[in-house]
Amino acid sequence: MLSVACVDAASAQAIQTSVPHAILIDSDTQSVLFEKDADAPVIPASTVKVMTAELVFHEIAEGRLKLDDEFLVSESAWRYGGAPARGSSMFAALNSRVRVEDLIRGLVIVSGNDAAIALAEGVAGSEGAFATLMMKRGRELGLTHSVFTNPWGRDDPEQRVTPRDMAFLANHVVKTYPELYKYFGEKDFTWNKIKQANRNPLLTMDFGADGLKTGNIDASGYGLVGSAVQNGQRLILALYGARTSKERADEARKIFLWGFRSFDSKTIFQAGETIGSAKVYGGNVWEVPLVADSEVKILLPRTGGEKFTGHIVYTGPLNAPIEEGKQVARLKILRGTTEVLDLPLKTAAAVEVGSLPHRAMDAGLEYATVLFRKYVVKK
Known part of the structure; x- marks a missing residue:
């Protein structure tokens, strides 16, 4: 998380x-x-x-x-x-x-x-x-x-x-x-x-x-x-x-x-450490873990205080099959409203195409999501 x-x-x-x-x-x-x-x-x-x-x-x-x-x-x-x-x-x-x-x-x-x-x-x-x-x-x-x-x-x-x-x-x-x-x-x-x-x-x-x-x-x-x-x-x-x-x-x-x-430097994620995940459509798993190529560091003001916020941004769900090491998302870290870090994230594992029942369930969930957005969110 x-x-x-x-x-x-x-x-x-x-x-x-x-x-x-x-x-x-x-x-x-x-x-x-x-x-x-x-x-x-x-x-x-x-x-x-x-x-x-x-x-x-x-x-x-x-x-x-x-x-x-x-x-x-x-x-x-x-x-x-x-x-x-x-x-x-x-x-x-x-x-x-x-x-x-x-x-x-x-x-x-x-x-x-x-x-x-x-x-x-x-x-x-x-x-x-x-x-x-x-x-x-x-x-x-x-x-x-x-x-x-x-x-x-x-x-x-x-x-x-x-x-x-x-x-x-x-x-x-x-x-x-x-x-x-x-x-x-x-x-x-x-x-x-x-x-x-x-x-x-x-x-x-x-x-x-x-x-x-x-x-x-x-x-x-x-x-x-x-x-x-x-x-x-x-x-x-x-x-x-x-x-x-x-x-x-x-x-x-x-x-x-x-x-x-x-400022002082602080490592917040090690290279290869799972930072988050992206949802997958039509695969043999529901999500794929995301990692950065190298250590993720930020510089902290020495006076201390509040928290930064971090977001993983991608267009999804991702369509299977997905190869390992593919850049699919970005990690954005903000201090207040100021973006202080923007780094690419890659898939930590490959995702194969799922079974027919699995894909059918994905399709049903995606269709339900579309209906929800159309008839509930926009009203």
């Missing part, structure tokens, strides 16, 4: 921030530690380059791209993303060929718009085609509330993300591509004899920040997607709408430090 004991809901939000949109998550448990209007659509500016990097990293991981491959710096990449545009640039020369590894550095360290365009054109042939891949990949990763239309953060009325989506995207990048994620943390990058410092101000601070991106255009204010580690714990922050670069840096540091000192 699902039972989640926890803590004071008010204390978990016992921090205020001047920025309008923010979310802080624990990387390991994916618990939401703090949020403020985190599902609002916001202009990503250059933080969209985290999605650009993810798609390039994915191509490398799939073997379709190598760090030593070279891409052309087209006139479009040079004119609209390079020195003539007077935006953030790695200063790649027109019609030069640049290694993918160097373009990645130009993208994530100095936020080069020319690097973003060159990577997009090299991977997909054009910015538009790459944006289509960004959308497709974003949906595969579960970024259902974000729309990507270009790889470098150019102002576009259709390009919008949510802080929640960007935080979970960042966590995916950190955990899935550790050998490529390291580029985000490099302190500077020199190209074409021009040395530039990493644009992420958190890297020079004292709380373990190690990467990801900042962003700013006139329409967006100052945004940041950041990651930091202390004592083996990694936190991910997405923050948007700061009025100045100083406010962005100060508020990010404050939220990170609060997160590191305010």
Whole structure:
């Protein structure tokens, strides 16, 4: 039976921030530690380059791209993303060929718009085609509330993300591509004899920040997607709408430090432990147990207090036959009305098709349920 004991809901939000949109998550448990209007659509500016990097990293991981491959710096990449545009640039020369590894550095360290365009054109042939891949990949990763239309953060009325989506995207990048994620943390990058410092101000601070991106255009204010580690714990922050670069840096540091000192980790279910069950239709059993792939942990505010609530969500009953290990449900844990955890659940055993009498009984029960809903619940 699902039972989640926890803590004071008010204390978990016992921090205020001047920025309008923010979310802080624990990387390991994916618990939401703090949020403020985190599902609002916001202009990503250059933080969209985290999605650009993810798609390039994915191509490398799939073997379709190598760090030593070279891409052309087209006139479009040079004119609209390079020195003539007077935006953030790695200063790649027109019609030069640049290694993918160097373009990645130009993208994530100095936020080069020319690097973003060159990577997009090299991977997909054009910015538009790459944006289509960004959308497709974003949906595969579960970024259902974000729309990507270009790889470098150019102002576009259709390009919008949510802080929640960007935080979970960042966590995916950190955990899935550790050998490529390291580029985000490099302190500077020199190209074409021009040395530039990493644009992420958190890297020079004292709380373990190690990467990801900042962003700013006139329409967006100052945004940041950041990651930091202390004592083996990694936190991910997405923050948007700061009025100045100083406010962005100060508020990010404050939220990170609060997160590191305010919570303790607790395992509530072991890997493979039955968390609950799903009803089955037409099988040789009435229910199938549900489990998670790994330990289910949540972070508890150290002040103690009330309980969290947990729910298993699925569309059912499930139709037999059902294979073992099939993802059929999600475990959702809420602190008050705030969802702090959302994890997939899988079947712990296979379910075979039941005997004819068993299936007939299931059919009768389902028909009775439909009638009840139709004639009783709706009246």
